[in-house]
Amino acid sequence: MVSETAKLVKEKGNGAFKAGDYPTAIGHYTTAILADGNDPTFYLNRAAAYLKLGKNEDAERDSTKVLALSPNNVKALFRRGQARRSLSNFDDARQDFNEALRLEPSNMSIKNELAELEEETRERQGKSVPRRRRVPIEIIEPEADKSPVAKDEPLLQPVSSRDLRPETKRETREQLPPKPQTFADAKQARESKGIRVGGGIFRPSGNHTIVTRTANEASHEPRSGKANTTPVQSPTTLFDFTKSWNSLETDEARWKLMCTIPPSSLPALFQASLEPDLLKSILHTFQAVCNPSTSSAVRDYLTALMRVQRFGTVMLFMDKQERQRLESLLQEVESL
Structure with a gap:
């Protein structure tokens, strides 16, 4: 009678699992286990529900219990391998997958899971810090300069890249054009010399202050609404x-x-x-x-x-x- 009750509860758990209600399915499977703890199917189904919820430690524990009741259970090995892989326990996960593949050599799900595990292992190893290479360095001593030095000759001589003599110093400062003082002057400057008026302060006294920009500067202004053609890059975080x-x-x-x-x-x-x-x-x-x-x-x-x-x-x-x-x-x- 207890076994029949457990089977009925198990069917309810299967229905909840198919509907995607994994917490309810876990509750039904737990009730079945309490009614009959010697049936490995109840633990196996609950492990599947735990995997769906990301409860990998619980899935690993239930899968181990199934293997204690049924040592050659391929599904238990497969699900425990999945749980251990999610827990980054790659060596034990690989051992579970290999054992499951030995029992069922044609099972494609096990082969795919094992291939993904190997790929993930290689990626993690590729991100490890490379070892530093030791490069031999040969020190060569320069030959000593044996040329005699005069007693009165200073060891350091002042050197300059330009002529410091006052009589040869040339004015290199560029002569700036006078600022326009009226609207007419500003318009003429803009049309003749490519200068754009950016604003200013115009006073009744005639002492105006006008801010100008060259046409070359204006051409580099950002334009709003321009399409972003930057290629999509892979995010790292x-x-x-x-x-x-x-x-x-x-x-x-x-x-x-x-x-x-x-x-x-x-x-x-x-x-x-x-x-x-x-x-x-x-x-x-x-x-x-x-x-x-x-x-x-x-x-x-x-x-x-x-x-x-x-x-x-x-x-x-x-x-x-x-x-x-x-x-x-x-x-x-x-x-x-």
Whole structure:
């Protein structure tokens, strides 16, 4: 009777999991475990829900419990490897994936996960500080100057790059033209010498002060409304990404910005700082640009996003419509 009750609760958990309500699914699976703690399926399903919420430590613990009850459970090895990879425990994650692949050599999901793990490991090693090279330096002593020095000759002689003699000093200061004193003078100066009047103070006494600018200076003024042709650059920090993302107005431009970042770099970029508003905007852009030609890339970015720390917690702050958007987007990329 207890086992039948546990199975009924498990079915409720499966329904909540398919609807994307992962916290409710965890509650049902926990009730099933309390009713029958010897069934590895309950722990295995709860580990999957924990992974969706980014609770990697809990997912690793449940997967280990499954392996204690069922040592050759491939799904438990796969999910524990995913949890350990998210926790940056790459060596143990690689061991889990290799063991799962040994049990199921044709499983493409395990092969893809192992390939992504190796790529992420190489990227992290590439960012390590390179070792300094030791370059031998040979010191060559200059030959001593053995030429005799006169006793009365000073050792230092004054040297100048220009002639300091007063009689040869020339006036090099450019003679500036007189400032215009009236509107007519200013107009004539602008037309004949390329000078633009920038303003001034005109007094009844005739002692005017006029500010002028040359035409060459005016030509370098910035023009408002000029299109920004700066190419999209890959942001290196979350601050740069958020700033660039919010400055773009179209989904196509935001998608181009996203494509400058490798999917495997998203967990390291966002770490534990992903906000609900930013995630909502990203999902909206993915849904807008998703088509047969971009479905593969969208799938890769979605998979990487779900590995970001606190992704499951952030989803708890999303409304039901946004959670359904994620579910429909996953179904759409799988169908294309």
